[in-house]
Amino acid sequence: MSINLTILGCHSATPRVNAHPTSQFLDINNRTFLIDCGEGTQVQLRKYKLRFSKIQCIFISHLHGDHYYGLIGLISTFMLHKRSQELHIYGPKGLKEVITLQLKLSKTWINFGLFFHELTSKSSEIIYEDDKVEVHTIPLKHRVYTNGFLFKEKEGDRKLNMAKIIKYDEIERCDYRNLQLGKDFKNSDGSLVNNQILTFAPNPAKSYAFCSDTMYTESIVPIIKNCDLLYHETTFLKDKNTLAKTTMHSTALQAGSIAKAANVKKLIIGHFSSRYTNLNDFKQEAQEVFENTELASAGKEFVV
Amino acid sequence: MSINLTILGCHSATPRVNAHPTSQFLDINNRTFLIDCGEGTQVQLRKYKLRFSKIQCIFISHLHGDHYYGLIGLISTFMLHKRSQELHIYGPKGLKEVITLQLKLSKTWINFGLFFHELTSKSSEIIYEDDKVEVHTIPLKHRVYTNGFLFKEKEGDRKLNMAKIIKYDEIERCDYRNLQLGKDFKNSDGSLVNNQILTFAPNPAKSYAFCSDTMYTESIVPIIKNCDLLYHETTFLKDKNTLAKTTMHSTALQAGSIAKAANVKKLIIGHFSSRYTNLNDFKQEAQEVFENTELASAGKEFVV
Numbered sequence: 001m002s003i004n005l006t007i008l009g010c011h012s013a014t015p016r017v018n019a020h021p022t023s024q025f026l027d028i029n030n031r032t033f034l035i036d037c038g039e040g041t042q043v044q045l046r047k048y049k050l051r052f053s054k055i056q057c058i059f060i061s062h063l064h065g066d067h068y069y070g071l072i073g074l075i076s077t078f079m080l081h082k083r084s085q086e087l088h089i090y091g092p093k094g095l096k097e098v099i100t101l102q103l104k105l106s107k108t109w110i111n112f113g114l115f116f117h118e119l120t121s122k123s124s125e126i127i128y129e130d131d132k133v134e135v136h137t138i139p140l141k142h143r144v145y146t147n148g149f150l151f152k153e154k155e156g157d158r159k160l161n162m163a164k165i166i167k168y169d170e171i172e173r174c175d176y177r178n179l180q181l182g183k184d185f186k187n188s189d190g191s192l193v194n195n196q197i198l199t200f201a202p203n204p205a206k207s208y209a210f211c212s213d214t215m216y217t218e219s220i221v222p223i224i225k226n227c228d229l230l231y232h233e234t235t236f237l238k239d240k241n242t243l244a245k246t247t248m249h250s251t252a253l254q255a256g257s258i259a260k261a262a263n264v265k266k267l268i269i270g271h272f273s274s275r276y277t278n279l280n281d282f283k284q285e286a287q288e289v290f291e292n293t294e295l296a297s298a299g300k301e302f303v304v
Numbered sequence: 305m306s307i308n309l310t311i312l313g314c315h316s317a318t319p320r321v322n323a324h325p326t327s328q329f330l331d332i333n334n335r336t337f338l339i340d341c342g343e344g345t346q347v348q349l350r351k352y353k354l355r356f357s358k359i360q361c362i363f364i365s366h367l368h369g370d371h372y373y374g375l376i377g378l379i380s381t382f383m384l385h386k387r388s389q390e391l392h393i394y395g396p397k398g399l400k401e402v403i404t405l406q407l408k409l410s411k412t413w414i415n416f417g418l419f420f421h422e423l424t425s426k427s428s429e430i431i432y433e434d435d436k437v438e439v440h441t442i443p444l445k446h447r448v449y450t451n452g453f454l455f456k457e458k459e460g461d462r463k464l465n466m467a468k469i470i471k472y473d474e475i476e477r478c479d480y481r482n483l484q485l486g487k488d489f490k491n492s493d494g495s496l497v498n499n500q501i502l503t504f505a506p507n508p509a510k511s512y513a514f515c516s517d518t519m520y521t522e523s524i525v526p527i528i529k530n531c532d533l534l535y536h537e538t539t540f541l542k543d544k545n546t547l548a549k550t551t552m553h554s555t556a557l558q559a560g561s562i563a564k565a566a567n568v569k570k571l572i573i574g575h576f577s578s579r580y581t582n583l584n585d586f587k588q589e590a591q592e593v594f595e596n597t598e599l600a601s602a603g604k605e606f607v608v
Contacts, residue, residue: 014381015347039377040344043319063409065380069373073343076369077318094409101405105367105398107448144411 003028003153003206003229003304008044010270010296012213012235012249013066015039020298021066022212022271024231025050029132029153034058034074035210041070042077048299053083057128059135060091061212062146068095072102079110086113090127090135092145093118119147124223132156138223140214142248148211150223158182158199165198206304209264212271215245216254221262228304230264231296233271234282240273256286256293266304270296307332307457307510307533307608312348314574314600316517316539316553317370319343324602325370326516326575328535329354333436333457338362338378339514345374346381352603357385361432363439364395365516366450372399376406383414390417394431394439396449397422423451428527436460442527444518446552452515454527462486462503469502510608513568516575519549520558525566532608534568535600537575538586544577560590560597570608574600 004027009020021038025045032054034041045052052074060068068091078087089095096116103110117127119137128135131154138148157180165171165179170187179185185193209224212233224230235249244251250258252269259267267290269282276282279295286293294302308331313324325342329349336358338345349356356378364372372395382391393399400420407414421431423441432439435458442452461484469475469483474491483489489497513528516537528534539553548555554562556573563571571594573586580586583599590597598606 013384015344015377017347017351039374040319040347043321043344047321063406065377065406065410069377069380070343073319073369073373076373080317092409094405098402098405098409101398101402102367102369102373105396105402105448106369144409 003151003208003302005208005229005231005302005304006048006050007268007270007296007298007300007302008041008048009038009298010272012271012273014274015066016274019274020044021069022061023070024210025052025055026151026208028151028206028208031130031133032056033135033151035149036061036067036212037069037071037074038066039069039073042074044298053078053081053085055087056085057088057090057135059149059210060089060095061140061148061210062142062144063092063094063098064144064213067213071095072099075099075103075110075114076106076108078112079108083112086115088115088117088128090117090119092147093120120145124150136223138209138211138220140211140220141217142213142215146213148209148214148220150207150209150227152207153205155205156202158195158202161197161199168193168198171198208304211258213249215248216250216258218258218261221258224258224262224264226263228265229268229302230259230262230266231268231270232258234269234286235271235273237276237281237285252282252285253288256288256290259286259290259293265292266302267293268296268302269293307455307512307606309512309533309535309606309608310352310354311572311574311600311602311604311606312345312352313342313602314576316575316577318578319370320578323578324348325373326365327374328514329356329359330455330512332455332510332512335434335437336360337439337455339453340365340371340516341373341375341378342370343373343377346378348602357382357387357389359391360389361392361394361439363453363514364393364399365444365452365514366446366448367396367398368448368517371517375399376403379403379407379414379418380410380412382416383412387416390419392419392421392432394421394423396451397424424449428454440527442513442515442524444515444524445521446517446519450517452513452518452524454511454513454531456511457509459509460506462499462506465501465503472497472502475502512608515562517553519552520554520562522562522565525562528562528566528568530567532569533572533606534563534566534570535572535574536562538573538590539575539577541580541585541589556586556589557592560592560594563590563594563597569596570606571597572600572606573597
């Protein structure tokens with residue numbers, strides 16, 4: 001069980017030579033996801049040699065260009081690469097229309113299953129679930145309908161305590177699976193051995209919360225509470241507090257405050273405005289309230 | 305009078321780390337145009353420090369992604385940069401719908417005049433004309449409706465032959481403009497001095513023809529006849545002649561043949577398929593029939 005996050009772009013607004021718009025490549029419990037897909041994302045995926053053909057689901061936070069203008073190009077590339085695996089796209093209503101219109105205009109027939117899951121709910125909901133991972137929306141407050149996403153591992157199997165198990169002659173190899181699933185062991189005389197004697201707790205399930213774009217809103221705190229890793233946008237420093245409010249973005253101080261209130265283990269900040277040249281100012285400001293803060297940068301990897 | 309062309313991208317299909325899709329920045333007689341706009345074009349414009357705020361018109365050949373997926377991002381950037389100058393976009397029907405849909409979804413209000421000129425004609429037509437430049441479509445043969453574009457300077461003023469003019473006492477400075485416009489000079493006794501005695505012919509009007517994507521078609525030859533500079537796609541080498549035909553692209557040999565038949569002064573080739581690693585093979589093949597051939601490459605400038 002592990003979470004492996006690679007930042008592909010972490011700058012706001014317009015793509016520049018060394019400043020790429022939002023996108024992240026996430027490997028969680030052997031599921032491969034892409035979060036947001038600004039213009040140029042497919043080149044960033046190639047640059048960092050990420051196996052992007054493995055992407056199973058793409059999660060789009062909102063329909064501002066710096067978060068999704070690279071999506072149609074990536075889908076076209078999948079098509080040219082003769083992808084056969086299904087691709088599931090989660091994002092705001094409208095995304096399907098804009099992608100299918102462009103495919104229609106180019107007379108492109110997609111040769112793999114392309115499924116859109118359009119989001120409209122204003123409350124947090126589970127939008128993806130399998131036996132190992134679940135994904136919840138985090139309703140954010142921005143100028144258009146926007147969601148963050150909480151990626152949670154599911155708790156794995158309990159781990160066998162072999163030192164104890166071998167003391168019970170009646171327990172055979174074929175019983176191990178039931179023990180891993182948490183069941184007590186039943187002796188031939190009908191008496192029970194409590195599962196917790198025979199097993200250790202599973203590895204703790206990890207979680208990652210992605211929150212961009214959003215103004216400061218404490219409403220997200222209960223959803224992301226205690227998560228291991230939080231990415232929170234910080235477009236501005238606190239000197240631009242009013243501008244942050246008007247444009248519905250956050251300051252570094254606000255991102256730090258959210259991380260603290262939610263008791264997360266680590267905070268990553270990004271979505272920096274191009275007006276700032278020294279990004280360390282963002283880190284320092286967030287650290288005024290939350291020490292374990294790191295700056296996002298293209299190619300940087302975070303492992304939980 | 306001059307033509308200054310900068311290649312921004314000249315590779316086919318999917319953008320890669322050092323292979324950018326089609327786009328060209330054209331300065332012709334002080335008019336600034338962009339031709340095609342694949343994903344990442346705005347970053348290329350920045351990389352080569354081209355003053356892209358000056359772009360007056362954008363010409364889109366066809367609606368395959370490698371020729372226009374960067375357009376919506378460029379328009380968004382113009383908006384963020386608070387552009388006020390009008391922008392005119394010439395391209396196939398459908399382009400307006402896809403761009404305006406994306407602007408609507410992002411709740412973006414464009415703060416400058418954005419005009420779409422949608423093309424549907426299958427014959428060559430003049431689509432842009434001012435006092436110095438005209439632009440004609442070049443109907444191409446591809447899998448979707450596609451045009452190339454012929455950019456032609458208009459013939460400038462005749463040039464004053466001062467050595468001759470000073471011999472005529474009656475010609476004053478206020479008469480020069482009429483001489484430049486080709487008018488004969490009328491002496492006070494009513495007799496005429498032929499304009500050609502008093503002036504030299506204007507500098508020759510230059511022309512540039514952009515032809516991508518297209519299969520080999522001699523139908524374009526009369527339109528691009530004798531032009532100074534021709535960009536013709538060559539996606540494949542002649543070893544892939546059948547594939548070129550199926551996908552409605554050209555080989556280097558075919559591009560050379562068109563250049564020769566049209567008697568152009570120089571040929572630039574591009575739109576290379578990613579299957580080829582040695583691009584010089586394209587040059588050599590085209591040169592079998594047309595010697596003055598150059599390879600396009602990102603950042604390369606051609607001056608006429």
